[in-house]
Amino acid sequence: MAEERMHAIVVGAGPAGSAAALTLARAGLEVVLIERGAAPGAKNMTGGRLYTHALKRLLPDNWAEAPMERRVTRELVTFLTEESAISLDLKSTRMGDNSYTVLRSRLDAWLAEQAEAAGAMVASGVKVDALLVEDGRVVGVRCGEDEMYAHAVIVAEGANCLLPRQAGLRTREIDPHHIATGVKTTIELPRQVIEDRFNLNPGEGAAQLFVGSPSGGLPGGGFLYTNQESVSLGLVMTVAGMQKHQVRPADLMEAFRAHPALEPLLAGGKVAEYSAHLVPEGGVHMMPQLAGDGILIAGDAAGFVLNLGFVIRGMDFAIASGMHAAEAVIEAAAKGDYSAKTLTGYEQRLRDSFVLKELAFYQRVPGFIENTPRMFGTYPALIESILTRMFTVDGTTEPAHLASMALTEMNGKASLMQLAGDAWRGVRAL
Ligand SMILES: Cc1cc2nc3c(=O)[nH]c(=O)nc-3n(C[C@H](O)[C@H](O)[C@H](O)COP(=O)(O)OP(=O)(O)OC[C@H]3O[C@@H](n4cnc5c(N)ncnc54)[C@H](O)[C@@H]3O)c2cc1C
Known part of the structure; x- marks a missing residue:
């Protein structure tokens, strides 16, 4: 009744x-x-x-x-290849209380x-x-x-x-293109070690997102968040990509943890938890x-x-x-x-409200991520080779202007047309 x-x-x-x-x-x-x-x-x-x-x-x-764990004052976006890490690193007091790790x-x-x-x-x-x-x-x-x-x-x-x-x-x-699998491990480390390794003041936190080798070149990426006395490390990859390439998230996680850029940050840590969960990413x-x-x-x-x-x-x-x-x-x-x-x-x-305004505004993003595989393999590798060349000094390599150096490195990896097309679609989506 x-x-x-x-x-x-x-x-x-x-x-x-x-x-x-x-x-x-x-x-x-x-x-x-x-x-x-x-x-x-x-x-x-x-x-x-x-x-x-x-x-x-x-x-x-x-x-x-x-x-909440730590107020995020340091934001990093990192392109990873098998051997390298290239980061955009923002450390700012202007972030206020915008976000916290939890x-x-x-x-x-x-x-x-x-x-x-x-x-x-x-x-x-x-x-x-x-x-x-x-x-x-x-x-x-x-x-x-x-x-x-x-x-x-x-x-x-x-x-x-x-x-x-x-x-x-x-x-x-x-x-399956609209749903991702997320895997995460929580690694315990002493508070002071976290602050020293991530260059943080007490109570401050870092949020780091990774593109490239952590997802094995598949659409997706990795993340690392510093908690008070642990670090959350994980991967999010579309189910369609994993089905197509028959990869096991556990194998990718192992390689991610052992990456030369990550290993020293996590050294001595104790794995406290491992979990997996679905992420509905298709938006509208x-x-x-x-x-x-x-x-x-x-x-x-x-x-x-x-x-x-x-x-x-x-x-x-x-x-x-x-x-x-x-x-x-x-x-x-x-x-x-x-x-x-x-x-x-x-x-x-x-x-x-922001809920459907933002999901509608960014509705091209899931398609862009899914249909631009170069973002997850070719481009991180390209950036790595250009930067490695820029910073290598051996007294024997012929000098070259930056533009021609970039064109030489692009040769066989991606054409200018592909780069322009991907950039245009990325700008429209984001
Ligand atoms: C790896 C990963 C990383 C992420 N990173 C971030 C991030 O950094 N920031 C962010 O904002 N979001 C992130 N997200 C997304 C975020 O976790 C989710 O969007 C959020 O948890 C959704 O909240 P919810 O309450 O809708 O669902 P949930 O948090 O999933 O809660 C659903 C609840 O319902 C319960 N439940 C389910 N079925 C039943 C049932 N039949 N009967 C009773 N109870 C039931 C579950 O036990 C659970 O407690 C991430 C997700 C994953 C998987």
Whole structure:
């Protein structure tokens, strides 16, 4: 019976689910947040950097109390070949509190605590097996033998995308070009060692993204984030690329860790954790229908991740989309109408916010990354050979102007036409 239903059930206590539950509870609505892991964050992993703007909007008074690791003051983008590393290195005091490195076991637990403190009920160790649907309308969830009813279900289950499919909101198969596999290892090192090796002041952090040999020339890249007493090191590669070239992420990770540019930074470290997770990278190309009768989809479950190569973001999209989904439910509760017609206000909220503005703006990026394999092999090697020649002094090599040196090195690797074409497509996408 309708009067026995709570206002909302939120599936998944990642950043999207906790942000949704917190927003609903703060508005005085009855909400249960269901998490299959033993505790929020227990099953989650991320590269490790949170852009703080969405968290500040969610928790304007106490966002800074969140268990964040280090404030990122050093940004590096590194092109790796088998033997070399060429970096763009920005160390700046102007970054402010733009981003922090984070460990999800701590961050997710804290976010769920904020939701609980606001009045949400958190049920951990409970897996939602299916949606309950009556007359085409979602009315609750089934967890094993138990059924729970609510006026609205917010699906924030991450990249699995199982429940949106059951609700008929995701009808097409996900293109393997639009989904990546992320693998990550956390390597413990003493705090002082991290600060010395990465040239950081106490509390400051570094974020380093890698293009080239870490992904074995496949579309994708590597990352390294410094935490307080550990370093998060990982790779993200498209599933299509891995299927085509039959590579094993574990082999690539091993080679990545042993790279001559990385090995001294990680020496003496102890591997504390190894995990793998899917990353939905297709942006608007893989977005499901976002709302139906009694249901909304938020965070990774909706494909809200932006991977630009030098920036990877999903947590700020998750928090913001969770908040907007909750606002749509609050509006529905005020009207007493949880139909798709009212709940689609969620999509308009996303269009007015950075979430769909940025995903739409960068919609050419996934195609550019997938269709420009030279970015991941040929160009890093080319930059390496030009720079190696520039810096090699042996008294015997014929002097040459920079342009002709570059043309000589390009010979047989990439034509000027290819370079111009890739540059043009890259500029248009980014
Ligand atoms: C290797 C890697 C590196 C990344 N790097 C970054 C980065 O540096 N910065 C960034 O912003 N983003 C990064 N991302 C993306 C980011 O991790 C995600 O976008 C973000 O976690 C999405 O949050 P979410 O709440 O939507 O989903 P999730 O964090 O996946 O949370 C979903 C939750 O739902 C639970 N769940 C799933 N199914 C059920 C069920 N049936 N019943 C109950 N509970 C369920 C899960 O246990 C989980 O707790 C990275 C991702 C990966 C894999």
